[in-house]
Amino acid sequence: MPSTTRRQNPRRPRVGVVKFASCDGCQLTMLDLEDEFLAITEKFDIVEFAEATSNRSEGPFDVLFVEGSISTPEQAEEIVRLRREATTLVTIGACATSGGIQALRNLADHDAFRAAVYPSPELIESLPTSTPVAAHVAVDAELYGCPISGHQLLELLTALAVGRRPQLPDEAVCAECKRLGNPCILVADGVACLGPVTRTGCGALCPSFDRGCYGCFGPKEAANTPALAAWFDSLGYDDEQIGRLFAQFNVGAPAFNQIVVERRSLEAKR
Amino acid sequence: MVTQVTATNASATEPETWFLARQDLATLIARLRDGGRQVIGPTVRDGAIMLDEIDSVDALPVGWSIDNAPGRARLVETGNQRTFDQPPGPTSWKQWTYPPRVTQLAWEGEERQPRLEASPSAPKAFVGVRACEIAALGVQDRVLLAGPVADPDYVARRRDNLVVAVECAVAGGTCFCTSMGTGPELRDGFDLALSELHDGFVVRVGTPAGQRAIAGLPLLPTTADQVSQAQASVARVRATMGEPLPMEGVPERLIAAAESPRWAEIAERCLSCTNCTLVCPTCFCSSVTQRSDLDGEAATAERKWDSCFTLDFARVAGGNFRTRTEDRYRQWLTHKFGTWWPQFGSSGCVGCGRCIAWCPVGIDVREEVMAVSATAPAVPAAPAVPAVPAVPGVPTPVTKAVVEPRGVATPNELPWAQAMVVDSWRETADVVTLRLNTDDARLLAGQPGQFVMAGLPAVSAPPISVSRFHGDGLELTIRAAGPATAQITSLERGATLALRGPLGRGWPVEMAEGRDVMIITGGIGLAPLRPLIDALLAKRDRIARIHLAYGARTPADRLFTAELDRLAQSGVMDIAQTVDRAGPEWLGRVGVVTQVIDRVMCSCDRTIAFICGPERMMQATVDVLHERGVPDERIFVTLERHMDCGVGLCGHCQLGRFFVCKDGPVFSLAELGPGFEIEGL
Numbered sequence: 001m002p003s004t005t006r007r008q009n010p011r012r013p014r015v016g017v018v019k020f021a022s023c024d025g026c027q028l029t030m031l032d033l034e035d036e037f038l039a040i041t042e043k044f045d046i047v048e049f050a051e052a053t054s055n056r057s058e059g060p061f062d063v064l065f066v067e068g069s070i071s072t073p074e075q076a077e078e079i080v081r082l083r084r085e086a087t088t089l090v091t092i093g094a095c096a097t098s099g100g101i102q103a104l105r106n107l108a109d110h111d112a113f114r115a116a117v118y119p120s121p122e123l124i125e126s127l128p129t130s131t132p133v134a135a136h137v138a139v140d141a142e143l144y145g146c147p148i149s150g151h152q153l154l155e156l157l158t159a160l161a162v163g164r165r166p167q168l169p170d171e172a173v174c175a176e177c178k179r180l181g182n183p184c185i186l187v188a189d190g191v192a193c194l195g196p197v198t199r200t201g202c203g204a205l206c207p208s209f210d211r212g213c214y215g216c217f218g219p220k221e222a223a224n225t226p227a228l229a230a231w232f233d234s235l236g237y238d239d240e241q242i243g244r245l246f247a248q249f250n251v252g253a254p255a256f257n258q259i260v261v262e263r264r265s266l267e268a269k270r
Numbered sequence: 271m272v273t274q275v276t277a278t279n280a281s282a283t284e285p286e287t288w289f290l291a292r293q294d295l296a297t298l299i300a301r302l303r304d305g306g307r308q309v310i311g312p313t314v315r316d317g318a319i320m321l322d323e324i325d326s327v328d329a330l331p332v333g334w335s336i337d338n339a340p341g342r343a344r345l346v347e348t349g350n351q352r353t354f355d356q357p358p359g360p361t362s363w364k365q366w367t368y369p370p371r372v373t374q375l376a377w378e379g380e381e382r383q384p385r386l387e388a389s390p391s392a393p394k395a396f397v398g399v400r401a402c403e404i405a406a407l408g409v410q411d412r413v414l415l416a417g418p419v420a421d422p423d424y425v426a427r428r429r430d431n432l433v434v435a436v437e438c439a440v441a442g443g444t445c446f447c448t449s450m451g452t453g454p455e456l457r458d459g460f461d462l463a464l465s466e467l468h469d470g471f472v473v474r475v476g477t478p479a480g481q482r483a484i485a486g487l488p489l490l491p492t493t494a495d496q497v498s499q500a501q502a503s504v505a506r507v508r509a510t511m512g513e514p515l516p517m518e519g520v521p522e523r524l525i526a527a528a529e530s531p532r533w534a535e536i537a538e539r540c541l542s543c544t545n546c547t548l549v550c551p552t553c554f555c556s557s558v559t560q561r562s563d564l565d566g567e568a569a570t571a572e573r574k575w576d577s578c579f580t581l582d583f584a585r586v587a588g589g590n591f592r593t594r595t596e597d598r599y600r601q602w603l604t605h606k607f608g609t610w611w612p613q614f615g616s617s618g619c620v621g622c623g624r625c626i627a628w629c630p631v632g633i634d635v636r637e638e639v640m641a642v643s644a645t646a647p648a649v650p651a652a653p654a655v656p657a658v659p660a661v662p663g664v665p666t667p668v669t670k671a672v673v674e675p676r677g678v679a680t681p682n683e684l685p686w687a688q689a690m691v692v693d694s695w696r697e698t699a700d701v702v703t704l705r706l707n708t709d710d711a712r713l714l715a716g717q718p719g720q721f722v723m724a725g726l727p728a729v730s731a732p733p734i735s736v737s738r739f740h741g742d743g744l745e746l747t748i749r750a751a752g753p754a755t756a757q758i759t760s761l762e763r764g765a766t767l768a769l770r771g772p773l774g775r776g777w778p779v780e781m782a783e784g785r786d787v788m789i790i791t792g793g794i795g796l797a798p799l800r801p802l803i804d805a806l807l808a809k810r811d812r813i814a815r816i817h818l819a820y821g822a823r824t825p826a827d828r829l830f831t832a833e834l835d836r837l838a839q840s841g842v843m844d845i846a847q848t849v850d851r852a853g854p855e856w857l858g859r860v861g862v863v864t865q866v867i868d869r870v871m872c873s874c875d876r877t878i879a880f881i882c883g884p885e886r887m888m889q890a891t892v893d894v895l896h897e898r899g900v901p902d903e904r905i906f907v908t909l910e911r912h913m914d915c916g917v918g919l920c921g922h923c924q925l926g927r928f929f930v931c932k933d934g935p936v937f938s939l940a941e942l943g944p945g946f947e948i949e950g951l
Contacts, residue, residue, distance in 0.1 A: 039564050162566040164729045165753045167559050171544060171580040174630070178548035179370035179575055183318030183360050186630045187343050196543035196630045210316065221581045222595055224541045231341065231631040 013062035013160070016048035018082065020068030020075045021102055021130060025147040026093035027051045027067055033150050043161045059085025063160060069095040069252075071102060071130040083137035090156065091133045094146035098218050099252025101146075102130040106252060107260065132252065141166070146216040146249040149201045170221045172196050173213050177204035185210060192232050192245055197223040197255065214248050219255035229259045239263040239270075286481075288489035289496055291470040295353065296327035297487055298434075302395040305483070307432060310366055311397035312356060317345055319359035321366070324397070331356060338442035338623065341632025354398055354466050357442025358622045362551035363396055363403055364410060367427045370575045374423070374558060375686075377569040377727035384571075384686040384725060384768045386422060393430040395483075400438055401453030402445075404460060405620040406551035407433075412614045413554050418932065419917035423573070432479055435460035439503045441510040444623030446636055449515035452620045454507040465500035472500040515636060521617070523643035524608040525926070528600065530645040532638070537596035539633055544577035546625035546635070547602060552618050553577070555921030558914045562728035569728035576921075578602050583922060586912050587732075587751035605924060607639055612927035686725065686768045687713055689743065691761045697829045700750045701794060702759035706767065707743040713769060716744065718801035719776025719908060719936045723916045725768040729754045733913045733931070735798035736772065747797035747829060773916045774935050777802045777880055777906060785904075786814045788879040790891050792821040792863050795882035796829045798908055798935075802880060807842055814876065816843035821863030821887075825849050825856045863887065864894045878904040885909075892939060902939035909935050 017027055031037065031052060040046075047057040064086035070076050083089060094100050105113060110128035114121035133139055143152055152168060159166035169175075173195035177184070185207055186193040193212035195204070199220040206213050219225065225246065232242050243263030246256040290298065302309050303325070312319050313329045319336055322329075335355045337344045348355055375384045399407075414424040438445075438454040447453035456463045461480030465472040472492055475481050547553040557576040562569035576583060578601045584591035592598050610618030619635075626634050687710035694704045708714065713722070716736055724746065725731030732754050737747035750756040761767060779802065787806060791799050806813050822828045828847065838845040846866040848859040859866060863883075877900050881888050888907050895905055911923035911930040923930035926943070 036564070043564050158562060158564050159753075161564045162562060162728045163753055163757055164560060169580070169582060171577070171582070172541070174543040174545050175548065175575075175577060175580070178360075178545065181320070181361060181365065181370070183316050183320060183343075184545065184628055184630065185317070187341060187360075187628050188316070188318045188345070190342070190344075193630075196541040196545070222542050224537075224539075224595065227539045227541060227631055 012043065012045040014047045014057070014060065015044040015063045015065070016057060016059070016061040016086070017046070017051070017065045018048060018067070019050075020066070020079070020096070020133075021071035022068030022093060022095040022100065024051060024067070026096075026143075026145075029147045029150050030065075030153060033154055036154055040157055044157070061086045063088045063090060066091050066096050066133050067093050069099045069102060069130040069132060070127070070136055072126050074125070076127065076136060079133060079136050088140045088160075089133075089137070090141045090143065091139050092143045092148050092153070094144065094216060094218060094249040095130075096133045097142045097144050097253075098132050098250045098256075099130045101249050101251070103252030104247060105130060107247075107257075107264070130252065141168075143168070143201075144199055144217040145201055149203070151203070152201050169200055171200050172220050173198045173200050173202065173204050173207070173217070176200050176202075177207050180204055180208060182207055185212060190235050192235065192237055192241070194228070194245065197225050197228050212245075214245065215256060216249045218250035218253045223255040225255045225259050226262075229263070239266045243267065286475040287492045287497060288473045288475075288484070289470055289492045290464070290473050290484075290487065290489055292351075292353075294488050295330075295471065298484065299324070299327045299330075299397065301487065302397070302432065302434075302483060306393060307395040308392045309395045309397060310363075312354070312359065314345065318343065319345070319356045321359070321361040321363065321398075330354075330398075335440060336442060338444045338627045339632070340444065340626050340634045341629055343627045352439070352466055352468075354436045354438075354464070355440045357438075357440065357445055357627075358400060358403065358551075358624055360549050360624065360628050362549065362622075362624065363399065363407060364551055364554075366394060366396070367407065367431070368410060368414065368421075368424055368554065369427075372423050372573045374571045374573045376571075383688065384727075391427045391429070393432070395432040395434060397434045397436075399433050399435045399460065400447075400622070401435070401456050402447040402450070402620040402622040403551060404433065404435060404456070404458075405447075405450075405452035406622065408459060409552040409614070409616060409618060409620065410554055412616065413552075414919060416614075419919065421919050432483060433460045433462070433476075434480075434483075435463045435476075437463060437465045437500070437504050438507045439466055441507045442623060442627070444626040444634075445511055445621065446515065446623060447621035448508055448511045449517055449636070450617060450619055450621030454504050454511075465503065467496060467499050467503075472496055515640060520639060520643045521608040521611045523646035524604050524639065526648075527642050527646035528604070530642050532642045532645050533596040533600045536599050536633065536638055536642075537594065539631055540595050540599050541631060542579045542595045542598055543630060544579045545628050545630060546633075547577040547579060548575055549624040549628045550606075551622060551624065552606075552620060554919075555583070556914065557582075557920065557922070558730065560728050560730055566728040571731075573920075578605070578921070578924075584912055586910055587749075587755070591911070601924075603635070603638060603642065609924075609927045613924075613929075685712070686770050688766050689713070689769050691763055691765045691767065692743070693763065694759075694761065697747060698827050701747060701829060702750070703737065703745055703747045704758070704761060704767070705740075705743065705745050706769070708769070709742075710769075713744060713772060714739070714741070716772030716801075717776040718779060718805050719798055720772035720774050721798070721916070721935065722746070722769045722771030722773060723913075724748075724758055725770070726754070726757055729757055730914075731768075731770070732758075733773070733916055734758075735908075735935075737797040737800050738804060739801055747794070747800075749794045770916060774931055775933060777805075777908075777936050778938075779805045781904070782806060782878050783809070783812045784814065785876050785878045787816045788867070788877050788895075788900075789816070789818045790863060790867060790879060790881045790883075791819075792883040792887055793823065793827055794829065795884075796820060799880060799882050800830065803837075803843070807837075810842055818843060818845045819863050819866045820845065820847045821849065821866075821883075822847070823850045825853050825858075862890070864890050867891070867894050867898075874898040874900050878906070880906050882908045905939040906936055907939065907942075909937065911935075 091097050106129045156166045185191045191212045194215035195213040198215045199217040201217045243260050246259040250256050311324045313322050314331045330353050332353050335348045337346050338357050375386050378385050414421040435456050437456045460476045463474040555576045556573045559572045579598045606618040689706040689708040692707045721733050721735045723731040724734050734746050736744050738745040748759050750759045848866050852860045909930050913923050913931045914920040916931045918929040918932035
């Protein structure tokens with residue numbers, strides 16, 4: 001019998017990688033796929049990727065990877081333009097998917113921050129909030145993490161190339177931690193670990209090294225953060241510790257943000 | 271002093287027992303390894319007692335125990351030199367018999383044939399298996415070996431496991447084996463059983479393999495005192511656990527409590543994090559993940575542990591049966607303690623307490639089972655499920671509900687057959703029919719209502735109903751609902767597709783004889799009913815009237831339109847069609863399909879109904895049929911569920927006492943019972 005034939009896209013898809021408020025670490029994850037990077041460039045035509053090539057393009061893109069949060073008025077306009085240029089828009093990393101560590105300012109006084117840092121704060125055009133891309137435009141897929149997982153990125157690219165659904169599970173970190181055969185550090189050691197409410201993707205990296213998960217992939221679906229925070233209470237953690245645990249790279253994600261706000265208000269009452 | 275093992279020590283009724291001095295345990299472990307076995311046993315790792323491969327007796331957790339409570343398991347020093355004084359840790363033996371990740375098949379060669387991966391597996395010795403864990407191995411055996419299809423990887427890994435059991439001398443704070451009837455006493459299911467005394471072990475020999483394993487060891491005959499010390503030790507463990515939970519009638523009450531308010535209360539605490547299911551020694555649910563390189567070559571399918579607590583678990587194209595945490599918790603608890611009985615003839619719980627200790631927020635399943643079953647409405651007098659706990663190791667009298675087989679039996683292996691696309695045509699904007707040729711005798715012998723898993727390399731294999739059987743092949747009518755079906759529907763002539771099947775239980779065609787047949791369906795739902803229509807027309811003289819009520823969103827969403835027109839004109843059956851939204855050329859009926867039932871339906875006392883559509887449409891249709899007096903025994907529906915295996919092994923499609931894939935997809939309403947209409951089941 002002849003081999004399987006499928007309709008192949010004769011043209012390499014045009015891929016762009018752009019950034020907003022972010023550290024570039026997620027883009028570097030793409031470059032870190034050293035063994036696969038050449039194969040990726042054979043499958044995809046990378047037309048915009050400032051970290052990798054001096055070729056520049058403003059569009060159009062078949063696939064556009066967007067790193068970073070929206071934190072200035074200029075960015076808020078640019079993302080709308082880019083959305084129009086992109087057939088498939090994929091956000092990458094905690095900044096782009098939840099606002100990043102810089103979303104801590106959403107809970108603070110923006111003007112006071114500006115005044116404290118800059119001699120002429122009136123020259124600084126920034127928004128009072130740092131928000132995820134999905135708060136501004138429609139997003140087709142999200143890769144989470146600070147930084148993203150190279151494995152998940154490759155999975156997404158492979159799925160795009162082969163034409164299948166990417167395997168990006170939204171289960172808890174615990175599922176992968178258990179498959180790896182780790183004893184649960186929360187149960188065995190009483191260490192506060194955000195694994196049960198955090199999306200998988202990292203390969204349960206921190207718990208595998210005896211550290212509690214700090215939620216860098218953000219909340220999993222149906223994340224029951226109040227129940228976990230209440231359990232941390234019973235383990236002897238105080239409001240400040242619990243609030244800080246959730247006030248990290250995904251502080252802007254509603255399920256985490258809720259605990260930060262609650263615990264800060266409890267602290268303030270005391 | 272050294273006595274060679276002979277059979278003469280054993281009387282006809284008492285098991286053979288010997289005494290093994292403490293220092294000679296090392297020799298037993300070394301002998302097992304020298305015999306070519308991989309020895310797995312408890313060991314201290316990462317602040318817990320884990321089941322790992324051990325290279326000598328030194329790896330065993332001498333002087334360690336665990337302080338277990340809900341959500342808590344702390345390693346503690348005992349201050350003594352005893353070896354096995356620990357309740358179960360987070361690993362269970364399934365780590366070795368049913369590993370977290372296994373490559374299941376690879377697509378190979380020019381023709382991209384899917385090939386099942388054989389699992390390389392050394393013979394193993396499991397040292398330190400507790401009574402509850404022997405019961406757990408038995409539970410998984412009933413799921414994964416009993417069939418009709420056995421998991422080939424599990425078969426290979428369960429072959430030649432030497433079980434060196436240990437009778438518990440301590441009970442953990444989360445242990446409840448006495449409630450589940452599985453322990454702490456070791457009764458059966460072991461090759462060797464050890465009871466730890468202060469200076470050594472009373473060894474019971476359970477099987478010839480166990481006997482061979484201790485041949486040549488420096489064993490002494492046991493004294494009456496040693497035997498009674500061992501008995502007293504396990505009796506103390508039983509007493510420590512206190513009064514067993516009143517489990518009688520609990521399975522029935524849990525099933526009856528599907529709409530208990532307690533589920534939502536548990537969901538306020540439950541993290542749906544999957545820990546309980548992954549530490550559970552009997553949970554067996556898995557998913558199949560596709561892997562490939564960027565070219566889609568070098569493709570493999572990997573089976574990995576999954577859990578009914580994940581959102582993806584019950585997802586189907588365009589929907590999800592269990593989005594809420596309360597639905598998922600109910601699914602787990604009612605299956606584990608309730609519907610496992612009619613499905614497998616035992617409880618799914620063995621009382622090991624892992625799910626309690628290793629729940630990150632300390633949810634205690636002992637409390638929840640009692641609390642939920644207390645909220646159950648009165649259970650009908652005749653219990654649907656047996657209430658007698660299983661005795662470990664003893665084959666339970668088969669009390670499981672027998673699902674009446676229809677059509678050909680499900681194959682007893684997992685073969686993939688190649689089929690070639692010889693034609694394809696578009697039925698609607700997003701529905702394509704593939705005409706496939708195959709010489710696979712099994713596929714050609716398929717029955718109406720059965721389905722196949724259709725696989726391409728690197729793409730998940732979705733279940734697809736057969737829409738027509740031919741002498742030399744079959745037709746699949748497929749809606750491009752996701753990437754996998756999009757690829758399959760775009761296959762061109764000459765392409766090959768791997769098929770596994772025919773699977774499941776189809777329509778009971780013979781029951782239609784002498785009756786009026788009412789077929790009610792909508793949109794793509796006509797596809798699995800077309801082979802039924804073919805079969806009915808093939809024996810038209812033995813059927814009274816045949817009615818088809820067919821609904822679609824728009825006239826352009828109807829399948830097989832030319833064929834339906836021909837059938838209607840020929841007068842062999844009555845066809846009433848209706849659409850939700852008419853177009854300019856539509857002169858027919860507008861409205862939902864249930865509205866046309868009244869028009870075409872005649873004598874309800876001899877009507878048999880076959881329905882396929884979205885669950886809500888089927889429920890509405892059933893309501894109408896009930897009003898007209900059609901009994902549940904003569905109303906048949908075909909259900910859609912997430913399926914990864916198609917043969918009752920992956921667990922995704924479990925619904926009450928059924929796996930939809932192998933017990934269905936066609937069910938009578940009488941079989942399904944009231945659960946059919948509850949949201950989130």
